[in-house]
Amino acid sequence: MSKIFDVPLYAYTRSPDQDAATPVRHPVVIIGAGPVGLATAIDLAQQGIKTVILDDNDRVSFGSRAICFAKRPLEIMDRLGCGERLVERGVQWDTGKVFFDTRQVYEFSLTEEEGHKNPAFINLQQYTFEQVLVERIREMQADGAPIEIRGRNKVEAIGQHEDHVKLEVETPEGSYTLEAEWLVACDGANSPTRRMLGLDFDGQVFEDNFLIADVVMKADFPSERWFWFDPPFNRGQSALLHKQPDNVWRIDLQLGRDIDKEREKRPENVMTRLKAMLGDEAEFDLEWVSIYTFQCCRMERFRHGRTLFAGDSAHQVSPFGARGANSGLQDADNIAWKLKLVLDGKAPETLMDSYNTERAYGADENILNSTRSTEFITPKSEMSRILRDAVLDLSAHHAFAQPLVNSGRLSVPCTYDGSMLNSADALAAPDLTRPGSPCPDAPLGEDHLLSKLGNDFTLLTIDADAPDSFEEDGVTATRLALSVRDDPTLTLKRQYLGDAPAGVYLIRPDQHVAARREAFDEPHFRAALRRATGKE
């Protein structure tokens, strides 16, 4: 087993807070040092907000867990100063193959968007992802950033108050009390925070069991995603093979409903199944095995007073489509700038309600997509299996049927249509960049557009005049002046203007479009900035 699981990355050390006469109050406390908690903390600390992460453990998660990171989360991680490191360490893939019974029915390519800095996807073990984020936190600490991870600090009780949250924290040296102006619960699908606050988590439970295995293989399989429906080595069920770094392969085998979990998990039984799949001559070692079932559900609201829920604690989806960690990172992206404005007194507390509205909308989209994939992969009735198999058979002969094959609709970023932070669209330009959209990347010489956006409000002008900056009620938007000539590939023009001769965009700190118009109209953009900060 790789050493990374065994080494404490944030070992317990005594905090002065434990010896304080009265409980110390921090602006933000985050529960859970998984991908979502770490990303939220980095984002806040990067903007100068003092942040404490509490985790009941002291090391990265065991087993590969989340392994597919999509472009939008990688762009977010770029803004947080560690995207390039993640891409370097990950495996890139762009080909997927679908098999039905003994034959390949078709093959697809993830289309790379020309001029975007990040790939469509990388595969990377969750523990490596977490390790890179902890490294980033260590660097920030060395530079004096106000961020702290407290290992083996387990929250035992939570008290909600009007303007803060009170926490009872258990440590190896006894318990202490801590206060937070805002609490962000990133403590996973079984969230103890949710349980302690007595909140529901409703949705659809799927009864199929899946065996998940990481194997270290010497074989030279290509870096592709292979998905099998009803293969000879797993009759009536599905299978997935996916490559991770360091010759580790992820294998998912559907096992069906009523199984003996303990028996299936025994290494000799797992090896028998894997040999049937990979062939007798394949040489491999088993690194990690787990059996899981899943549910598609979410909390009714992600904000409860001064407590916010993010990632799996707020919503859970099936694994098909890689919509778990990827959506959690978009939660982090949405929370941090809003909390910063509220804590700085530059936006009303109700701005945090827009976190709930926008990310619940995203969660519904993910739940819908992942539920449909699950229904296709694990048909619930005889007729739905007949229809599913008809699609697979047709897809081997006719291109029209291939879009109907659903082995997981891979995570794409959410556009916050209808958000109360958006201003009405006032530019005849492509839908891709309508208010609510995450800004698509574009090449700018040696650099990229997205590296110039984010963390603060930006007024992007493309062949349009505007002041260098403007301030509205304490919030400043700074101009980024570009011309279509800055990008000879015309990606900027194609995505942001279309046939319009010029455009002005108000872009949020999380790189989502708040408003757009053909020219800088001051009252309009002042109102848009007020609206985007929850003041209209």
Add this chain to the structure above:
Amino acid sequence: MSDNLILSPNLDHADGFFDALARAHDGLEKSSSDALNARLIFLLANHIGDNEVLDEALKAAQTSGHQR
């Protein structure tokens, strides 16, 4: 606006099509027949394409079954 689902006679050869459809199932096991029908539904649906027409067809099929 899309065209509505055609519910007036529109087949070039009504008897011939019925015959061909029934004959296509001759000698097939129930499971193969079901699969054939399913493939045919998807082929026809793709040819139609228009989601409103498909929705209307689905509703028309749901509401025109024999009432027992």
